[in-house]
């Protein structure tokens with residue numbers, strides 16, 4: 001990420017960068033773009049309830065027009081996901097188009113298309129980063145969540161990338177009650193393949209809402225996770241995911257605030273723009289790129305994003321001694337568990353969330369669900385002509401949205 005992204009949307013007095021980020025930037029630092037809702041798997045915790053392709057999915061030309069706009073906005077890097085993005089027949093064409101227009105790509109995949117041949121081509125590029133999803137360090141734990149055969153598929157992709165000489169792939173793990181005891185094993189797996197471990201928080205979004213009660217880490221495991229991050233966090237990416245755990249004491253690296261609509265947002269497969277990848281719900285819909293004047297207009301001027309950039313008083317958390325560290329936690333986690341938005345996080349380390357979860361709750365129903373019953377076998381092929389570009393990537397928000405900004409707290 002270069003310094004051009006550090007310009008605040010409004011003039012700000014000299015102060016902490018985190019305060020400027022709260023007011024929003026000219027362009028998002030962490031932009032996630034879900035290219036399709038189609039997926040060959042049916043993971044029980046899928047945040048976008050993926051499975052079936054939406055017939056209104058953006059066309060190749062519409063996607064390229066968005067990339068053009070991202071280039072004009074100087075968005076140097078986009079996280080591409082889905083669904084399984086590589087099942088789009090134009091996926092490699094879009095990757096190529098983005099990187100040749102100075103928009104770096106990191107894509108998340110379950111490993112489906114990472115054949116030895118594709119791995120060779122990816123290894124020739126410094127502008128494309130690959131993130132393989134894995135939710136268990138063993139097939140038993142992983143496949144219970146992601147489906148039979150998914151562990152072997154992901155490990156095969158890692159092997160192919162490693163053998164092709166691909167540098168620094170990511171292994172992306174959603175931390176659950178079942179795999180939190182495997183953090184050392186995940187790290188060893190990453191080391192074995194020359195990869196970097198990235199762990200993120202389980203959110204009750206999409207199908208995750210159905211399994212969150214059973215899968216989210218228990219309070220004792222949250223402490224275990226925090227201690228592990230403090231001891232091992234230097235070589236592990238978190239996407240600023242666990243800032244609610246900072247209330248245990250030492251702040252974890254990152255912004256330690258909810259970046260939704262400020263530095264983070266999501267473009268979905270039909271061009272809808274949401275405040276955050278974990279908030280796919282009409283309440284967090286800022287607009288549609290096709291019908292509301294384009295991405296820049298929505299990012300800069302939508303009512304929702306304007307509102308999210310307003311200072312918040314802290315609500316019920318304002319009097320908490322840990323508010324500076326935790327800021328009341330994750331907006332999406334509160335919303336999808338049916339807790340008040342101005343109250344504590346459902347996984348509040350002070351135990352306030354547990355108390356609220358035990359009471360009456362009105363959980364919102366998902367208004368987008370692309371789940372299907374039968375796994376798809378989608379056999380789109382990588383065109384032989386596709387060659388990855390070789391310019392240098394920018395991957396600043398892997399670890400910390402403040403990465404690269406001097407003076408960050």
Ligand code: SF4
Pocket residue numbers: 257258259260264276277278279329330331332333
């Ligand atoms: S809603 Fe939660 S996941 Fe989304 S940006 Fe805010 S804190 Fe992060």
Ligand code: SF4
Pocket residue numbers: 247316317320321322323326327328329343344345348349350351352
């Ligand atoms: S009460 Fe609120 S601010 Fe305090 S630790 Fe819990 S969620 Fe964080």
